[in-house]
Amino acid sequence: MIFHASIPADNPAHVAGVFAELWNAEVHPFVFPDSFVVIPASQHGTIIEIVPRGDEQVPATTEVGIHRNPSPSQYNECHLNVATHLSEAEILALGEREGWIARTCDRAAFNLVELWIENRFLIELMTPEEQARYVAFYQDAANWREAARHVPMPLPQFGYTEKWLAGP
Numbered sequence: 001m002i003f004h005a006s007i008p009a010d011n012p013a014h015v016a017g018v019f020a021e022l023w024n025a026e027v028h029p030f031v032f033p034d035s036f037v038v039i040p041a042s043q044h045g046t047i048i049e050i051v052p053r054g055d056e057q058v059p060a061t062t063e064v065g066i067h068r069n070p071s072p073s074q075y076n077e078c079h080l081n082v083a084t085h086l087s088e089a090e091i092l093a094l095g096e097r098e099g100w101i102a103r104t105c106d107r108a109a110f111n112l113v114e115l116w117i118e119n120r121f122l123i124e125l126m127t128p129e130e131q132a133r134y135v136a137f138y139q140d141a142a143n144w145r146e147a148a149r150h151v152p153m154p155l156p157q158f159g160y161t162e163k164w165l166a167g168p
Contacts, residue, residue, distance in 0.1 A: 005080055006049035006057075008072070010118050012036050016050040018098060018117070022084045022091075022125065032066055048082075053120075079122035081112065083131050088113055091125050108147065109137040 009015035016036035025040035054072035095102020101116035110133040
């Protein structure tokens with residue numbers, strides 16, 4: 001289980017406010033400068049930290065430190081899939097209001113809404129109905145193994161081959 005994650009943003013305060021809306025949560029200042037934490041008071045203690053893009057976390061002498069990268073990439077190597085109480089229509093409307101890419105995607109076993117935070121960081125949002133389908137699918141790894149046998153994964157246009165699916 002993941003208890004918290006941090007994501008980069010050009011405007012951390014604004015992005016934290018949007019996340020608070022997605023989670024019906026509160027926004028608070030975080031320990032790093034110009035950073036915020038969104039706390040939805042979930043049963044698991046889940047939170048998300050929103051930090052300035054380019055504030056890279058690095059190992060310091062005793063614990064994590066921050067190194068400011070003056071020219072960070074506008075995109076990222078990772079994404080998050082998170083639950084929301086909002087409906088698909090509400091998420092799409094939020095994306096339109098913010099001017100952020102928002103689109104419904106069919107992942108075969110469940111659907112989700114891609115919301116591109118500031119059009120740079122991917123958050124996959126799942127409505128309550130789709131959360132149940134997601135959990136049912138991933139509670140048994142056999143479902144994934146079976147799906148991988150029938151669906152070309154990962155995306156062929158990025159140069160991956162069937163060899164990846166065969167494993168070691």
